[in-house]
Amino acid sequence: MCSTTCRRWFTVVAVCAAALMSSAAVPGAVQQKQNGQPDDEVQVGEEAFNELKAKGEIVKSSPLYDVLTPIADAVAKTAQPYYNHPFKFYLVHEQDPNAFSVPGGNVYVTDSLLYFVKNTEQLSGTLCHEVSHTIHHDSMQLIEKERAIQRRALGAAILLGPTRAHILAIALFGKLRSLGYSREAESAADLTGSDVCAKAGYNPWGLVWLFQDFENAGLAQVPQILSDHPNNPNRVNALKHHFAENPAVFGSYSSDPKRAKAFELPKDTAEVFLR
Numbered sequence: 001m002c003s004t005t006c007r008r009w010f011t012v013v014a015v016c017a018a019a020l021m022s023s024a025a026v027p028g029a030v031q032q033k034q035n036g037q038p039d040d041e042v043q044v045g046e047e048a049f050n051e052l053k054a055k056g057e058i059v060k061s062s063p064l065y066d067v068l069t070p071i072a073d074a075v076a077k078t079a080q081p082y083y084n085h086p087f088k089f090y091l092v093h094e095q096d097p098n099a100f101s102v103p104g105g106n107v108y109v110t111d112s113l114l115y116f117v118k119n120t121e122q123l124s125g126t127l128c129h130e131v132s133h134t135i136h137h138d139s140m141q142l143i144e145k146e147r148a149i150q151r152r153a154l155g156a157a158i159l160l161g162p163t164r165a166h167i168l169a170i171a172l173f174g175k176l177r178s179l180g181y182s183r184e185a186e187s188a189a190d191l192t193g194s195d196v197c198a199k200a201g202y203n204p205w206g207l208v209w210l211f212q213d214f215e216n217a218g219l220a221q222v223p224q225i226l227s228d229h230p231n232n233p234n235r236v237n238a239l240k241h242h243f244a245e246n247p248a249v250f251g252s253y254s255s256d257p258k259r260a261k262a263f264e265l266p267k268d269t270a271e272v273f274l275r
Contacts, residue, residue, distance in 0.1 A: 040103070040140065040143075041085065041103035041104045041137075041140055042085060042103075042104045043104075044102060044103040044104060044139070044140070044143070045085075045102050045103050045104020045105060045106050046104065048102040048104075048106065049090075049102075049106060052090075052092060052108070057092045057093055057094070058090055058091070058092055059090070059091035059092060059093055059111060062091055062111065063265075063266035063267075064091055064111055064114050064265070064266070065091065066266050067114065067263070067264070067265060067266065068089065068091065068109060068114065068123075069089070071120065071123055071124050071127060071202075072087075072089035072107070072127055074124075074200045074201065074202070075087075075124060075127045075128055075131060075196060075197075075200050075202075076088075076089070076131070077200070078196050078199045078200040079128070079131040079132075079135060079196050082135045083105065083131070083134055083135050085104050085105040086105050087105045087106075087107060087131055087134070088105055088106050088107070089106075089107045089108075089109060089127070090106060090107070090108050090109070091108075091109055091110070091111050091114075092108045092109070092110055092111070093110070093111055094110040094111070094112055095112055096110060096112060097110060097112045097113040097115070097116035097117075098110045098112070098113055099113055099126045099127070099129075099130050100130065101130040101131065101133050101134045101139070102134075102139060103134065103137070103139050103140050105134060107127065107130045107131060107134070109126070109127070113126065114263075114265065115265070116213075117210065117263050118209070118213065118257070118260070118262075118263060119206065119209070119257065119260035119261055119262055119263050120202070120206070120260070120261040120262075120263050121197075121202055121203040121204075121205060121206025121209065121260050121261065122206045122207075122209055122210040122213070122260075122263070123206070123263060124197055124200070124202035124203075124206055125193065125194075125197055125202070125204065125205075125206035125207030125208075125209075125210055126207070126210060128192075128193035128194070128196040128197040128200070128202070128204075128207070129189050129190060129193035129207060130189075130193075131193070131196060132188070132189040132190075132192035132193040132196060133181065133185070133189045135192065136185065136188060136189065136192065138181055138185045138189070142181075183234075186235065187234075187235055187238050190207060190235055190238065190239055191238065191239070191242050193207060194207060194239060194242060194243070194250070195249070198249050198250060198253070203253045203254065203260065204239070204243070204250060204253060205243075205253055205254065205255050205257075206260065207239065208236050208239055208240070208255075209257045209260070211232045211235060211236055212232070212236070214232070215232050
């Protein structure tokens with residue numbers, strides 16, 4: 001079951017997809033700039049940002065940025081060559097530890113996640129995983145798949161004009177709220193994320209430790225990083241296999257969480273979080 005963040009994100013995607021559907025289709029997950037207009041991914045990303053901003057959930061200023069930003073900058077610097085829009089990281093205020101990425105390069109981290117992670121490696125692993133979803137265009141592929149299905153279903157309705165098609169598409173795309181990434185997409189993001197972390201100088205075992213801590217925490221809401229298909233043992237085993245197959249990349253990193261770098265929050269952040 002998707003988390004609250006997941007459901008809200010796919011609500012945003014549903015509206016964006018409906019708007020995109022009323023325009024001429026362009027093959028591929030990324031529609032490049034035409035006539036000075038931003039491509040599909042940028043439009044979806046802007047809609048998501050505006051939705052979060054309108055709800056007052058984006059944290060504009062917080063001491064938590066002091067610990068998030070250095071890690072985010074290192075991850076972004078490493079991942080940027082693989083994506084054609086700049087990565088940007090924002091804190092959002094939520095009670096559940098979570099993180100999610102949207103097309104266009106924005107990555108959102110809940111402030112509560114910074115209170116949940118035990119070490120720097122767990123946070124960096126989360127960020128690396130999320131930028132990997134963006135690099136793989138996973139959200140856009142979901143949109144494209146649903147758009148193609150509904151375009152065929154609507155058929156002649158689209159010929160009635162953009163307003164009519166837009167209204168119909170909004171209703172049909174509402175089911176995107178219940179969608180999550182497939183196991184394959186999550187696993188691919190895990191592996192690419194571990195590569196990004198290692199290249200950025202962060203121990204990729206942090207993602208394994210995070211999965212284990214989520215598993216033991218018994219959270220009421222399933223974090224977006226676990227999607228609808230947690231299956232943590234298989235994902236952990238896949239990561240371990242990936243590490244073992246690439247000793248030149250991962251061999252120098254310890255699997256012992258006791259050797260992790262403790263995650264220290266700025267003073268008085270607990271008071272800020274409770275506001």
